[in-house]
Amino acid sequence: xxxxxxxxxxxxxxxxxxxxxxxxxxxxxxxxxxxxxxxxxxxxxxxxxxxxxxxxxxxxxxxxxxxxxxxxxxxxxxxxxxxxxxxxxxxxxxxxxxxxxxxxxxxxxxxxx
Amino acid sequence: xxxxxxxxxxxxxxxxxxxxxxxxxxxxxxxxxxxxxxxxxxxxxxxxxxxxxxxxxxxxxxxxxxxxxxxxxxxxxxxxxxxxxxxxxxxxxxxxxxxxxxxxxxxxxxxxx
Numbered sequence: 001x002x003x004x005x006x007x008x009x010x011x012x013x014x015x016x017x018x019x020x021x022x023x024x025x026x027x028x029x030x031x032x033x034x035x036x037x038x039x040x041x042x043x044x045x046x047x048x049x050x051x052x053x054x055x056x057x058x059x060x061x062x063x064x065x066x067x068x069x070x071x072x073x074x075x076x077x078x079x080x081x082x083x084x085x086x087x088x089x090x091x092x093x094x095x096x097x098x099x100x101x102x103x104x105x106x107x108x109x110x111x112x113x
Numbered sequence: 114x115x116x117x118x119x120x121x122x123x124x125x126x127x128x129x130x131x132x133x134x135x136x137x138x139x140x141x142x143x144x145x146x147x148x149x150x151x152x153x154x155x156x157x158x159x160x161x162x163x164x165x166x167x168x169x170x171x172x173x174x175x176x177x178x179x180x181x182x183x184x185x186x187x188x189x190x191x192x193x194x195x196x197x198x199x200x201x202x203x204x205x206x207x208x209x210x211x212x213x214x215x216x217x218x219x220x221x222x223x224x225x226x
Contacts, residue, residue, distance in 0.1 A: 004156070040200070042117060042216030058213075090156055097212055100147070100204075104156035 002027045006091050006105035012113045013078065013085060021076045021108045022093035029103070031095040032074040037088040037107075038059060046089075049074055050097040078110060086111050116138050116203050119217035128195060134188040134220050136203030139182040144206040148177050148188050151200045151219065153161075160201075161188070183225050193224045 004025045012061055013019045025032065031050050035043040045058030049068040063082025078085045089108045092101035118137045126132050136146070145164045149157040161170045161177040163186065169178040176189040190197055200221045204214040 006156075040122070040218055043214075044216075045206075045213060048213075080138060092157075100145075100206055100214055102159050104158070106156045107154070108185050109154070 004105035011110045016080045018079050020074045023074045025093045027091040033092040034076045035090045117217040123221040125223040136186040138184050138205045142208045147204045149202045195224045198224045
């Protein structure tokens with residue numbers, strides 16, 4: 001079955017550490033997205049990529065970085081510059097930039113040790 | 114500023130009741146509006162997407178309506194079941210939003226057996 005796989009499901013970060021969240025899709029979608037979800041708030045866009053080797057900052061990109069070297073993969077790195085990283089992170093995809101996110105992974109919950 | 118609001122944040126109803134979830138948005142110049150379902154600790158599942166030119170969309174026991182002039186959408190769930198328990202999120206894409214979505218914080222629905 002086609003879909004989006006996020007790993008790990010749970011992740012813990014130590015002070016000063018960078019951590020990377022994995023997102024893989026086998027839907028052959030061009031566009032991929034990273035969202036952050038906090039309690040009581042709507043999803044907020046961190047980064048998005050419309051095509052391989054291209055990505056754009058979303059509303060809350062500070063302290064995060066991404067890469068898009070392959071169509072199937074869009075990893076998110078939470079750097080030590082992100083001072084409040086505790087949240088639920090969701091990866092999504094769409095056929096192309098003209099379509100909005102329709103498919104979501106099951107998320108990664110990141111916590112601070 | 115373009116915003117999406119969902120009230121109430123939580124709702125509990127007995128099994129079998131019909132119910133309505135609300136989504137309000139500022140600025141009537143929308144491209145479309147989408148309803149999603151999120152189960153605890155999981156990703157999002159798209160339920161219904163209403164284009165700007167449409168008044169409603171139906172899927173099984175779900176019916177979503179759109180009133181752009183009043184800035185409101187409702188999600189009607191008929192004959193509710195315990196399996197409908199989840200958080201329901203509303204997302205709006207505006208005409209000038211560069212394909213991005215603005216999300217409500219969601220309504221957590223509990224259906225009591």
